[in-house]
Amino acid sequence: MNQENILLEMYGLTPRQTERISRKVTRVYTDHGDFAMKQSRFTRSDLFNWDKITQWLETQGRNLAPPVIKTKKNHPYHIQRDYVYYLTPWVEHTKDKYPSHDIESFYHSIGMLHKQTKKQVRSAGSFVTALRERNEASTDIHGRLLDKLEFFEKQHYMSPLGLSVCSQYRQVHDALELLKDLSGELPEKGDEIPIVVNHGNLKNSHIIQYHGHSYFLNWERMYIGPATVDLSRFFLNDFRYHDTPIQDYMKKFYIYEQLYGMSNQERVILAIQLVDPHHYWDKLEKVVSSRSLSELEKVWAMEKSFRRVIFGRVAAEALYSSYQAQQLQEEGDAKSTPDETQ
Numbered sequence: 462m463n464q465e466n467i468l469l470e471m472y473g474l475t476p477r478q479t480e481r482i483s484r485k486v487t488r489v490y491t492d493h494g495d496f497a498m499k500q501s502r503f504t505r506s507d508l509f510n511w512d513k514i515t516q517w518l519e520t521q522g523r524n525l526a527p528p529v530i531k532t533k534k535n536h537p538y539h540i541q542r543d544y545v546y547y548l549t550p551w552v553e554h555t556k557d558k559y560p561s562h563d564i565e566s567f568y569h570s571i572g573m574l575h576k577q578t579k580k581q582v583r584s585a586g587s588f589v590t591a592l593r594e595r596n597e598a599s600t601d602i603h604g605r606l607l608d609k610l611e612f613f614e615k616q617h618y619m620s621p622l623g624l625s626v627c628s629q630y631r632q633v634h635d636a637l638e639l640l641k642d643l644s645g646e647l648p649e650k651g652d653e654i655p656i657v658v659n660h661g662n663l664k665n666s667h668i669i670q671y672h673g674h675s676y677f678l679n680w681e682r683m684y685i686g687p688a689t690v691d692l693s694r695f696f697l698n699d700f701r702y703h704d705t706p707i708q709d710y711m712k713k714f715y716i717y718e719q720l721y722g723m724s725n726q727e728r729v730i731l732a733i734q735l736v737d738p739h740h741y742w743d744k745l746e747k748v749v750s751s752r753s754l755s756e757l758e759k760v761w762a763m764e765k766s767f768r769r770v771i772f773g774r775v776a777a778e779a780l781y782s783s784y785q786a787q788q789l790q791e792e793g794d795a796k797s798t799p800d801e802t803q
Contacts, residue, residue: 465489468498468546471532471539488551495551496530501538502681503545511538511545514683517658525574526677527552527669552669552676563670564706564713570675571663571695572720575688578658579721585654588687589647592733596644602742603637606630609745622759626745629767633738636774640736643781647733648726655727657688663695689727692717693734700772701765707772711779725787732780735773741766 465479465487478490485500503511515529515537527549529537538547556563610630613623648654660667661682669676699705717723744766748759 464541465498468539468541469548471534472530472548473533489548497527497549497551497678499547499549499679501545501547505540505543505545508538508540508545511547511681514680515547517683518680521577522574522680524674525570526680549678552671554669555672556670562673563675564709565716566670566673566675567668568713568717569720570677571660571691572717574660574677575657575691575721579655579688580657581653581655585648585652585726588654588730589649589652592647592730593644595739596640596733599637599640599738602738603634606633606742606745609749621756622748622763625760625763629763629770632767632774633741633770636736636738636770639774639777639781640733640738643729643733643736643777646729646784648730652726654687654730655724656685657691659684659686659688659691661691661694663691664698687727687730688721688723689731689734692731696735696776697737697740697769697773700769700776703768705768705772707775711776714779725784725791728780728784728787732777732784735777735780737769737773741770 466476469476469489469491474489474491474493474496476489476491480488480490482488482497487498489496489498501511518526518529519537530548530550531537532539538545540546610627613619613627616623619627660677660680661684662679663677667678669678696710700707718728741763744762748754748762751759754762
């Protein structure tokens with residue numbers, strides 16, 4: 462009996478056929494329906510973390526994720542060779558032919574997750590400090606980037622990588638300037654920010670669209686933290702691709718804002734997180750020093766990181782405009798309210 466059959470025996474299932482989807486995911490066809498069998502990132506030594514996640518999904522996450530199937534011994538996992546395996550029903554992706562509908566359902570599901578678990582109990586101190594330090598590091602990045610451009614321009618025959626990076630500089634510069642403006646709007650360290658349950662690993666490959674509803678897969682990195690972290694990780698992952706629907710993302714973002722109840726300070730924090738020149742610089746250092754990548758592969762790698770800069774700045778500018786409009790409205794409301802002390 463092979464390893465997959467042994468695992469399925471713990472669930473009382475006999476496979477008719479199995480299909481390897483990825484290194485850790487197998488689709489299992491049985492007479493009782495199809496299932497996804499996953500090798501978790503957890504091992505025997507940290508079962509406590511997986512237990513906490515499955516308990517939360519069972520009690521509060523039923524509309525957000527496929528259920529975790531229990532074994533015949535009523536465990537939400539099975540251990541084999543020290544690895545933790547779990548089973549869920551296989552949910553068939555029924556992608557809507559109108560991409561904006563999928564974006565709407567995604568915002569609805571992530572908005573509900575963050576709304577239902579929102580607690581305003583954490584000081585913004587350490588979080589805001591990290592964002593300020595990130596902005597200060599951007600000044601150093603800018604200087605080192607200019608040095609790198611000078612190096613490329615001194616070459617008698619500039620490499621394709623050099624030509625690409627030099628042509629991208631203006632956009633990276635504009636992103637760095639926007640980051641300075643945004644950082645001036647950061648909340649005070651003494652302020653409080655809401656914390657929520659974060660999925661922790663949101664990306665399109667972990668989202669299943671099922672008849673107009675978004676289910677999230679792979680909850681193994683779930684944690685408690687600011688809602689903007691979940692959103693920024695999703696966006697920055699998707700912004701690597703040339704066909705990312707950036708206009709639809711921002712046009713429909715109000716669905717999430719209204720459902721979750723996004724504050725203006727969270728809006729500006731998300732904008733700062735989406736301006737990401739640091740990834741661009743880190744990638745540039747790696748490809749310049751690489752001896753295994755061809756020039757074409759280096760240009761391609763930088764292009765993906767450059768898209769994060771471009772699309773991140775577009776999204777951040779849209780959020781900043783909303784932030785400024787809200788600020789003006791609040792100032793106007795304050796002026797129009799009579800002073801009750803007079």
